[in-house]
Amino acid sequence: MGKSSTLNLGAGTFVLLGFAALAFLTTQTTVHGPHLGGTRSVYVVTAKFDNIGDLKVGAPVSMAGVEVGRVSHIDLDTKQYKAVVTMQLDSKYNEIPSDSDASIYTQGLLGGKLIGLTAGGSDTYLKNHDQIDFTQSAIVLETLIGQLVASFANKTPDSSGSSGTAPPPAPSSKPEKSK
Amino acid sequence: MIGELRRSLVGAIEDLGSVTLFLLRLLSNTPRALLRFELIGRQIFNSGALSLVIIMLSGLFVGMVLGLQGYQLLRNFGSEDSLGTAAAVGLLRELGPVITALLFAGRAGTALASEIGLMRATDQLSAMEMMAVDPIRYVVVPRFLGGVIAMPMLSLIFCVIGLYGAQLVGVQLMGVDSGSFWSQMQAAVVLRDINQGLVKSVSFGIACSLIAVYQGYYAAPTAEGVGLATTRTVVTSAVVVLFLDYLLTSAFL
Numbered sequence: 001m002g003k004s005s006t007l008n009l010g011a012g013t014f015v016l017l018g019f020a021a022l023a024f025l026t027t028q029t030t031v032h033g034p035h036l037g038g039t040r041s042v043y044v045v046t047a048k049f050d051n052i053g054d055l056k057v058g059a060p061v062s063m064a065g066v067e068v069g070r071v072s073h074i075d076l077d078t079k080q081y082k083a084v085v086t087m088q089l090d091s092k093y094n095e096i097p098s099d100s101d102a103s104i105y106t107q108g109l110l111g112g113k114l115i116g117l118t119a120g121g122s123d124t125y126l127k128n129h130d131q132i133d134f135t136q137s138a139i140v141l142e143t144l145i146g147q148l149v150a151s152f153a154n155k156t157p158d159s160s161g162s163s164g165t166a167p168p169p170a171p172s173s174k175p176e177k178s179k
Numbered sequence: 180m181i182g183e184l185r186r187s188l189v190g191a192i193e194d195l196g197s198v199t200l201f202l203l204r205l206l207s208n209t210p211r212a213l214l215r216f217e218l219i220g221r222q223i224f225n226s227g228a229l230s231l232v233i234i235m236l237s238g239l240f241v242g243m244v245l246g247l248q249g250y251q252l253l254r255n256f257g258s259e260d261s262l263g264t265a266a267a268v269g270l271l272r273e274l275g276p277v278i279t280a281l282l283f284a285g286r287a288g289t290a291l292a293s294e295i296g297l298m299r300a301t302d303q304l305s306a307m308e309m310m311a312v313d314p315i316r317y318v319v320v321p322r323f324l325g326g327v328i329a330m331p332m333l334s335l336i337f338c339v340i341g342l343y344g345a346q347l348v349g350v351q352l353m354g355v356d357s358g359s360f361w362s363q364m365q366a367a368v369v370l371r372d373i374n375q376g377l378v379k380s381v382s383f384g385i386a387c388s389l390i391a392v393y394q395g396y397y398a399a400p401t402a403e404g405v406g407l408a409t410t411r412t413v414v415t416s417a418v419v420v421l422f423l424d425y426l427l428t429s430a431f432l
Contacts (some may be wrong), residue, residue, distance in 0.1 A: 009358035011220045018332025021339045022377075028361075029267050029342070030368040058369065 042069065042088040043128040047102045047115075052083040053138030055104055055113040061087045063117040068093045069075065071115065089126070097122040101134035113138055201393050204315060205323050213318040216359035222325025226287040226388075233286055234279060236282055238337040241274055242266065242344020247343070250353045253386035262355050263364035266345035271368065271376045275338040277424050283330055284416035292412040293323050295395030296405035304396075319396055323388045330384025331377055338376065375431045382423055387416045 002080075052074065061069040069089035077084050089096070099120030122134050126132070212219070249265045295318065298304050304314040349355040391412045398408035 007221055007224050011224040012226045014223065014231065014329070015332060017231075018227075018335055021332070021335035022373075024339050025271065025335060025373050026370065029364055030370060030373070031365045164336070 041062050041091040043091055043094065043126075044072070044086060044088055045126050045128075045130045045132055046084055046086050047132035047135050048077060048080070048082040048084055048162060049102075049135050049137050050082060051156060052085060052104055052136040053106075053113050053140050055083075055085065055115070055138065059112060059114050061089065061117065063093070063096070063119070068096075068117070069091045085115070094125060096126045098124045099134065100126070100132060101136065102132045103136035104138035106139070124130065181355050192336070195364075197397075198389065198393055201396070202389055205320055205389070208313070208316045208320045209324065214318055215321070216320035218317070219324050219328070222321045223329050224325075225290070226283075226322075226326045227329030229335065230283060230286045230333055231336070233282055234333045234337050235340050237278060237282055238275075238340035239344040241278060241337075242270065242341030242346075243348045245269055245274070245341065246345035246348030246353070250349055250355065259349075260359040261353050261363050261367070262345065262349045263360035264367040266349070267342060267364045267368050268372060270338045270341045270345075271372045272379075273424070273428075275341065275384055276334045276376050276379035277420060279334040279337045279380065280330065280387055280420045281417055283326075283333060283384070284387045284391070284413055284420070287326060287329070288387050288412045288416055289409045290399070291326065291388070291391040292339070292395035292408045293394060293405055295322070296398035296408045297318065299396065300399055300400040300402070300405055302400075319392050323392050326388030326391065327381070327384045330387065331380040334376065334380035334383075343393050371431075375427075379424065380432075382427060383420050386419050386423060389418065 040157065055071065055074065056075055057071055059071045059093035060067045061071060069087050071085055072088045075084045075086070076082075085102075097120040099122040100117050101120065103116050103118070105116045106112075107114055120134070244261065245266045249262050249269075250259055253259045253262055253265065266418045295304075298314075298318065307314045307317065344362060346357075347373065350357045350360050392411045394408040394415070
């Protein structure tokens with residue numbers, strides 16, 4: 001009997017260790033998992049963007065650099081062809097003006113995307129299932145480069161407008177940039 | 180030449196079939212065997228608790244190597260702060276389940292195979308049958324279930340120890356900031372990563388335990404046969420684990 005009880009003790013300790021490891025991994029290595037101490041109460045707002053870049057579900061929503069919520073769902077509005085982003089905001093921050101605007105920023109130089117809220121001046125506050133009307137899309141690097149190239153292409157004919165068809169050499173367009 | 184190839188192919192398919200039938204036999208006996216949890220508890224102790232030391236030691240060193248290599252690599256990009264992310268994702272998704280399964284096959288799988296094989300060789304299994312005691316239910320199923328339960332636990336413990344190994348080298352030795360080590364990890368790791376590791380380790384546990392008890396149960400009843408069964412357990416388990424790992428990884432992407 002003594003042998004059996006040490007055996008049970010060993011097996012029990014082992015199983016306990018296993019579950020402790022699982023608890024550690026699910027709570028300590030990730031902030032997206034279950035939180036001990038109850039679920040946070042949240043309210044949900046949506047916003048429509050022309051382009052969200054590579055915004056992902058779970059991305060932070062911040063205001064003045066402080067995280068106030070997370071992106072919970074991303075969908076496409078098939079009528080307006082806009083991205084519908086659903087965010088869960090912490091109920092602690094329930095006094096965000098309803099005319100606030102939402103923009104998509106990049107974390108760091110090449111990091112992931114996040115949503116930044118800038119407070120408006122309204123007296124009414126965002127409520128559950130409200131929509132943020134003022135939005136600014138993500139800056140997509142490729143589009144930006146495209147615009148830059150296009151602006152160069154538009155400017156060079158101006159600088160040599162009277163000289164006719166011959167495309168000017170590249171260096172001559174350099175001073176144009178400062179204009 | 181072609182005939183030989185065909186024979187070995189047919190042999191492989193036969194093996195697969197007999198393993199599958201054996202698994203079904205085990206599963207059909209599982210509900211009744213589950214009631215005798217004392218037998219299963221003993222096997223969890225044998226397969227799990229006794230493998231703990233080797234798992235923890237290996238986890239520590241794997242984590243430390245991960246910390247060192249990750250640091251050297253990430254420093255080139257000036258992003259050594261994401262060392263925690265690299266270590267956690269690597270351990271949770273791949274290294275934890277796979278290395279634990281390989282060690283499990285070497286430590287617990289061989290013990291199971293040789294134990295059952297020796298019972299076969301010394302006619303203990305036949306004696307049980309003679310007494311109308313089903314050796315599958317009393318010998319094989321508890322060992323199988325013990326292995327299946329122990330393997331995910333070992334993998335989780337491996338991950339935790341490995342994480343601290345990486346932290347030890349990265350933060351204490353190499354001077355990565357402790358705050359960003361953990362916070363970057365927490366921002367990047369999602370529950371899906373942990374689930375992936377769990378699903379993998381349960382599958383590997385089933386595969387390794389099944390191979391071990393199968394090889395032991397069908398071992399030739401000689402000293403040589405038991406030795407061969409032990410060798411086959413390790414080799415087959417290793418190949419099957421790595422193959423399953425690829426399948427499961429692609430399923431999770």
